[in-house]
Amino acid sequence: MLTAPRLSRESTASTSTRCGPAVTNISIEIFPRIHMGLVSMHADGPRQNGGIGFAVDGPSAQLHMTRSPYFTLDDTRSTPISVAETEAIASRVNSAVQVLNLPYGVAVSISGGMMTHHGMGSGTAIRLACLEGLLAANNIATTSEQLVKLSGRGGTSGIGICSYFAGGFVFDLGISRLNADGFLPSSHAVGPRAPLLLKRLDLPNWSMGICIPANCHAKTQAEELEFFQRTTPLDAASAFEAAYVSLFGVTAAALEQDYRAFCSGIDAMQRTTWKSLERLEYGENLRSVDNRLREIGVDCVGMSSLGPLLYFFGSAPVLEAVRNEFGNRVSIVRPRNEGRRILRC
Structure with missing residues (x-):
């Protein structure tokens, strides 16, 4: 457990808007997101990055937060965040305390089955939840835009x-190339503004699953950075293909709620250059699991973010057959069209 420097309890309120008595306890449940792929990873385009993805309803994690004179974080999950990542969150929380002149910190305890560094997006969700809990503990009214800015994510x-904040399917157009500082993973990229949202929509209640392949080493933040440095920028044609598949394949299918076209789009994304490079990081171990999922009868298979999490869609009997074969490496989930859940305030 990391303990941040003690905060002064005598500090006064800043110009932030307050919204009634401060809560002493708050619990926030966060959910995984599937990142289907980045799009504009070539040099000299008008915009950089961009991507498509969607939220799923599990496995979730719970952040139990209590008002405290200082910030602490205790991650009891089987795959906790590293000391360096904990220190990065502490830095952001302490920065918010200083900028907003807050009288209280927050003590955070994390539990649940959502895994770190497996393609679930836990790093962003945990950081946002810690900051949201911090502001609730200090009865500060805020907006999603302000929380994102405080987090340094996006x-x-x-x-x-x-x-x-909203769950659902998301297509964003990344950031202006003029605001970009090279090609960096989200853990290292801090832009002046959030990526431009093109479309957010609800997904149907399609049955799906996620799988953590055996013998696939999850990437650390340092390894993610090295991967970006080694593989970018791509050629323009690769980015154009990814943009076409993302828009005319995946997003169009989501808008029309066309299950077969959505699955075809997922498979097509796996063949784009950027996603192919991400998948190659795991070689035969990941490829063999992908092949076996298809042999059992799933309708499509994709890898989330830099992996190694695989996601797939299929009928209920097929998903049950997958779970029978892969055991606790598989979770049967559904798309989630809502954001985090505030359990107690």
């Missing part, structure tokens, strides 16, 4: 920040 993709 510099690469808007999928995680949008799905945190």
Whole structure:
């Protein structure tokens, strides 16, 4: 458990808007997001990054937060965040305390089955939840835009920040190339403004599952950074293909609620250059699981973000057959069209 420097309880309120008595306890449940792919990863385009993705209803994590004179974080999950990541969250929380002149910090305890560094988007969701709990503990009214700015997230993709607040399917257009500082993963990219949202919509209640392949080492933040540095920028044609598949394939299918076309779009995304490079990081171990899922009868398979999480759609009997074969490496889930859940305030 990391403890941040103690905050002064005598500090006075800033110009922030207050909204009644401060709560002493708040619990926020966060949910995974599937990041289907980044789009504009070539040099000299008008915009950079951009992507498509959607929220799912599990496995979730719960952040139990209590008003405190200082910030602490205790992650009891089986795959907790690293010390460096905890320190990064502490830095953001303490910065918010200083900028807003808050009298209280927050003590955070994380539990649940949502995994870190497996393609679920836990880093963004945890950071946003910690800040939301901090402001609630200080009875500060805020907006999603202000929370995102305080978090420093969203510099690469808007999928995680949008799905945190609203769930659903998201297509964002990334950031202006003029505001970009090279090609960086979200853990290292801090832009002056959030990615431009093109479309957010509800997905039908299609049955799907997620799988964590065995023997696929989850990437650390340092390894994610090295991957971006090694593989970018792509050629323009690769970005054009990804944009076409994302818009005319996946997003059009989501708008029309066309299940077969949506699955075809997912499979087509796996063949785009950027997603192919991400998948190659895991070699035969991931490819064999993908092949076996298709042999059992799923309708499509994709890899979320830099993996190694695989997501797939299929009928209920097929999904049950997958779970029988892969056991606790598989979770049967559904698209989630709502954001985080505030359990107690």
